[in-house]
Amino acid sequence: MVELEVVKWVSLVLAVVISSMFNGSYAAFNPASNYLIACGSSRNVTFQGRVFVPDSQQSSYVMKSQGNTAIATSNSNSNIPSPIFQSARIFPAITSYKFNIHQQGRHWIRLYFFPLPNSGNDLESAPITVVTDKFVLMNNFTFKNYNGSYLFKEYSVNVTSDTLTISFIPWNNLVSFVNAIEVVSVPDELIPDQALPVSQFAPSHGLSAFAFETVYRLNMGGPLITPQNDTLGRTWENDAKYLHVNSSAVNMSVNPATIKYPQSLVPEIAPNWVYATVDTMGDANVANLNFNITWVLPVDPNYFY
Numbered sequence: 611m612v613e614l615e616v617v618k619w620v621s622l623v624l625a626v627v628i629s630s631m632f633n634g635s636y637a638a639f640n641p642a643s644n645y646l647i648a649c650g651s652s653r654n655v656t657f658q659g660r661v662f663v664p665d666s667q668q669s670s671y672v673m674k675s676q677g678n679t680a681i682a683t684s685n686s687n688s689n690i691p692s693p694i695f696q697s698a699r700i701f702p703a704i705t706s707y708k709f710n711i712h713q714q715g716r717h718w719i720r721l722y723f724f725p726l727p728n729s730g731n732d733l734e735s736a737p738i739t740v741v742t743d744k745f746v747l748m749n750n751f752t753f754k755n756y757n758g759s760y761l762f763k764e765y766s767v768n769v770t771s772d773t774l775t776i777s778f779i780p781w782n783n784l785v786s787f788v789n790a791i792e793v794v795s796v797p798d799e800l801i802p803d804q805a806l807p808v809s810q811f812a813p814s815h816g817l818s819a820f821a822f823e824t825v826y827r828l829n830m831g832g833p834l835i836t837p838q839n840d841t842l843g844r845t846w847e848n849d850a851k852y853l854h855v856n857s858s859a860v861n862m863s864v865n866p867a868t869i870k871y872p873q874s875l876v877p878e879i880a881p882n883w884v885y886a887t888v889d890t891m892g893d894a895n896v897a898n899l900n901f902n903i904t905w906v907l908p909v910d911p912n913y914f915y
């Protein structure tokens with residue numbers, strides 16, 4: 611039974627690879643809306659091959675605050691995890707960024723946070739609550755209760771009006787803040803309305819009404835893919851560190867240039883490096899019927915939106 615599952619799984623991976631071998635021609639995706647914003651910055655910031663523009667230079671979006679926002683910048687780069695965190699905008703009161711949406715449909719909303727030291731505010735304790743017109747993205751997050759030094763959040767939201775408002779809501783006389791914001795169109799085909807089950811589960815319908823948050827995006831058996839290697843600006847990490855048993859999987863790969871996308875699939879579905887590598891059974895001749903490849907992905911059980 612378990613062995614069967616594994617066989618099915620391996621053939622599924624192979625099927626994905628083989629179905630990618632057919633020829634297909636395509637034009638590169640050009641997002642209708644593409645906002646990359648370095649909040650509080652006085653100059654353009656190039657990060658992972660993309661240019662983020664200061665939020666003081668608003669063109670097709672507006673920032674409105676019920677108070678006076680402040681900015682924070684680092685005077686030294688030494689302790690900043692990456693250039694996108696060099697500046698932040700600080701919100702003493704509810705503040706909204708309202709974006710013109712040039713084409714309705716799914717959009718990435720990406721948020722970057724790093725509590726800059728010496729900002730004149732205790733950003734470590736700042737509660738971060740972020741909402742859109744329809745969804746709560748973050749609810750009362752603070753770095754005080756978090757192990758990482760910075761935070762990156764990615765959501766996919768179906769925007770069904772001509773504007774999208776992202777609001778930061780401080781609380782209890784404390785400020786809130788953000789370092790950078792992205793709002794970028796996603797091809798509609800990327801997330802269909804219905805998801806087919808892998809095994810005995812029933813299909814899921816009505817996905818287009820949901821907002822999604824990326825928790826993990828793994829490139830099985832392959833390298834880290836950064837936004838400059840993904841036309842949709844996604845990050846894919848290698849799966850090895852999540853393996854339950856390291857030796858249960860070994861990687862295999864083909865030349866990514868040999869990956870061809872069928873006409874029925876938008877090539878933005880995933881970069882060729884995703885299809886060019888696989889995890890296979892660590893030992894194909896294993897006698898143990900319970901052999902399996904298991905990944906352990908930590909999640910926050912107390913998280914709520």
Ligand SMILES: *[C@@H]1O[C@H](CO)[C@@H](O)[C@H](O)[C@H]1NC(C)=O
Nearest residue numbers: 653654655660661662663664
């Ligand atoms: C900043 O980037 C924008 C968008 O790429 C560009 O139009 C603008 O000229 C840049 N400004 C500077 C000062 O480089």
Ligand SMILES: *[C@@H]1O[C@H](CO)[C@@H](O)[C@H](O)[C@H]1NC(C)=O
Nearest residue numbers: 737749750751752754755781
């Ligand atoms: C936010 O979290 C803090 C603890 O970090 C808690 O004391 C406070 O009640 C929470 N506020 C809201 C509005 O949930």
Ligand SMILES: *[C@@H]1O[C@H](CO)[C@@H](O)[C@H](O)[C@H]1NC(C)=O
Nearest residue numbers: 755756757758908909910911
């Ligand atoms: C933070 O790190 C400590 C020590 O490494 C660990 O015990 C704790 O579970 C971590 N907390 C979270 C929320 O990950």
Ligand SMILES: *[C@@H]1O[C@H](CO)[C@@H](O)[C@H](O)[C@H]1NC(C)=O
Nearest residue numbers: 715716768770798817818819
């Ligand atoms: C977004 O929602 C609208 C209205 O429900 C729907 O017609 C459309 O197909 C959805 N788009 C995507 C990409 O899910």
Ligand SMILES: *[C@@H]1O[C@H](CO)[C@@H](O)[C@H](O)[C@H]1NC(C)=O
Nearest residue numbers: 831832833848861862863887
């Ligand atoms: C496959 O695994 C080997 C050894 O673990 C590693 O050196 C290599 O970089 C991996 N290949 C890819 C494409 O990640």
Ligand SMILES: *[C@@H]1O[C@H](CO)[C@@H](O)[C@H](O)[C@H]1NC(C)=O
Nearest residue numbers: 659833834835836838839883
């Ligand atoms: C990612 O893009 C950079 C710059 O374009 C390139 O040098 C690098 O080889 C690419 N990596 C992969 C895995 O495609």
Ligand SMILES: *[C@@H]1O[C@H](CO)[C@@H](O)[C@H](O)[C@H]1NC(C)=O
Nearest residue numbers: 849850851852853855856857
């Ligand atoms: C398994 O691999 C991870 C990183 O991929 C490493 O940190 C860990 O030490 C390895 N465990 C064993 C038992 O080799």
Ligand SMILES: *[C@@H]1O[C@H](CO)[C@@H](O)[C@H](O)[C@H]1NC(C)=O
Nearest residue numbers: 612855858900901902903904
């Ligand atoms: C998967 O393999 C591990 C050991 O590698 C074992 O502990 C576990 O019970 C197996 N799981 C299943 C569902 O057989």
